[in-house]
Amino acid sequence: MKKALLPFVLLFLFSPEFIQAQEDPTHYLDSLEKKYSGLKDYMVDVNVHFDIEALKAPDMQARLYYKAPDKMKVESRNVFFFPKEGGYFNPSLFRKKDFDARLLERLTYEGRRAVRLRLTPSETNRHQQGFVLTIDTERNLIREISTSPSEGRAIRAVIGYGEFSDFELPVYIELHLDIPSVEPDGMKQFGSFGQRPKRITGKVKIAYSNYKVNSGLRDEIFNEAEPPKLK
Amino acid sequence: MKLLWLEVFKTFSRWRTYIAFGFIALIVILTEIVMKLSADEIMLRMMRSLQKDFLIFGNLLNGWFVTAFIMNSLHIHIPFLITLVAGDIVSSEATSGTVRLLLIRPPSRSKIITAKYLTSLFYTTAIVLFLAFMCIFLGLALFGSGDLIMNYATQFRIVFIPEAEIPVRMLLAFAAATWSMTVVASMAFLFSTLAENSIGPIIGTMAVVVVFFLVGNFPFDFFRALSPYLFTTYMIFWQRFLDDPIPWQEIARSAIILGLHNIGLFLIAFVAYNRKDIKS
Numbered sequence: 001m002k003k004a005l006l007p008f009v010l011l012f013l014f015s016p017e018f019i020q021a022q023e024d025p026t027h028y029l030d031s032l033e034k035k036y037s038g039l040k041d042y043m044v045d046v047n048v049h050f051d052i053e054a055l056k057a058p059d060m061q062a063r064l065y066y067k068a069p070d071k072m073k074v075e076s077r078n079v080f081f082f083p084k085e086g087g088y089f090n091p092s093l094f095r096k097k098d099f100d101a102r103l104l105e106r107l108t109y110e111g112r113r114a115v116r117l118r119l120t121p122s123e124t125n126r127h128q129q130g131f132v133l134t135i136d137t138e139r140n141l142i143r144e145i146s147t148s149p150s151e152g153r154a155i156r157a158v159i160g161y162g163e164f165s166d167f168e169l170p171v172y173i174e175l176h177l178d179i180p181s182v183e184p185d186g187m188k189q190f191g192s193f194g195q196r197p198k199r200i201t202g203k204v205k206i207a208y209s210n211y212k213v214n215s216g217l218r219d220e221i222f223n224e225a226e227p228p229k230l231k
Numbered sequence: 232m233k234l235l236w237l238e239v240f241k242t243f244s245r246w247r248t249y250i251a252f253g254f255i256a257l258i259v260i261l262t263e264i265v266m267k268l269s270a271d272e273i274m275l276r277m278m279r280s281l282q283k284d285f286l287i288f289g290n291l292l293n294g295w296f297v298t299a300f301i302m303n304s305l306h307i308h309i310p311f312l313i314t315l316v317a318g319d320i321v322s323s324e325a326t327s328g329t330v331r332l333l334l335i336r337p338p339s340r341s342k343i344i345t346a347k348y349l350t351s352l353f354y355t356t357a358i359v360l361f362l363a364f365m366c367i368f369l370g371l372a373l374f375g376s377g378d379l380i381m382n383y384a385t386q387f388r389i390v391f392i393p394e395a396e397i398p399v400r401m402l403l404a405f406a407a408a409t410w411s412m413t414v415v416a417s418m419a420f421l422f423s424t425l426a427e428n429s430i431g432p433i434i435g436t437m438a439v440v441v442v443f444f445l446v447g448n449f450p451f452d453f454f455r456a457l458s459p460y461l462f463t464t465y466m467i468f469w470q471r472f473l474d475d476p477i478p479w480q481e482i483a484r485s486a487i488i489l490g491l492h493n494i495g496l497f498l499i500a501f502v503a504y505n506r507k508d509i510k511s
Contacts (some may be wrong), residue, residue: 055281056475057391062288078394079289079378081281155284179284200284 019060025103028135029096036091037141038165041067041217048077064088071222083204086145086157089170092222099120112138141168154178165213175204236340238350251312251358259365261299263373277382293377294343294370295397310415310440312358317351317419318357318432344504348420348497355416359409360368381473390475399470407469414462414489417496424500
């Protein structure tokens, strides 16, 4: 009887589902952390292109400063809209200690091996939100980030990379938005009978160029008086 | 031409003509000071729809935004200020008893009524230009310059206009606003031609403007069906110059419809004045 069951047990033990269940997916986050552990700071020129029906705006340019682990500053001479989520590359956003990870699937992404992970904020995590990451496991790159739907909001970021000073950093981030609209207070105007869309949908494409990596950005840069900013 | 300048001189010799300018100055100064003091609150309310998902940098509450914000009140107080003069310009001659004296002078009735009408339009233009001057120069002095963010709240649309394009667009917007207001002037002028006192034309014109605005903006299908037939529907076409892309066809259509109103109202006034019995 035992002998008869053995093949089934072995089959079960070596099945992809079982291996998937046994594997600790946080090691993918670990690999990402290690890969970018040498990235102390960068500054980069950004060009934001909006393809959103509810927001008619020309391309906007600015210079973005980042310093590990989570300092960010945007410098622009003009009015500048920048997506709050997924707008810039911050490798320490997905630290192993901040999330509980679950492997959702293995897949091939643009011809390379990849995994899809669901990240749930750990108890000590200041982040309120969970994510689904698609990670290119051959190059240890986050290729897609999706926010877990909350309050009817869905944001998906698709990231393309280039190599700058030995680091693979984004050359573009394409954000796909599907978020509910919020009607501004006290801004009713005469003469507008247009049907108000219920959601903001569309794409925001952020292109990055002229990276300067690990140039030793001072903390003071991030404390200097900034142009008015609404958070 | 001489007759026109005499009418202009006569109009601008009256103190009541300057009520409008004083009122506009007061409103603009008060509004801009209050906006300056509550800048954060205004911006938070204005950008509430975007700030949950976007970081917003730069000087949004600038002189151009303040100007566009105040221009939205054109519908309410500027028509009233226009009627103060346009509703009085013909009827005051009857009230003060100078109409007979005026009409026995060599200039024909047609010339007199045309000169008075052109004076009403001149005054209307002066009012709107004064508003533009006050809004823009005080706004830029207090709030500085920058890109213009137009929030079409009821349509849930935000339009971004680069700073370099704004002066030309504002010029066109104020020209369109002036054109809109000439219809109010024409209506007040017609009522003034028909009446023997000034109160009737002023109240009558305001009643028409307010009722048309309300009817045209009630969110019911019945009233929506009526709105294309109300001239007030087209009076906000100046806003289209602050849109992206600029809907030129819609602008041309509105301008033509308002122009036809002007012509129609003036022709009725012209005929009525020429037929007016001043002997009784």
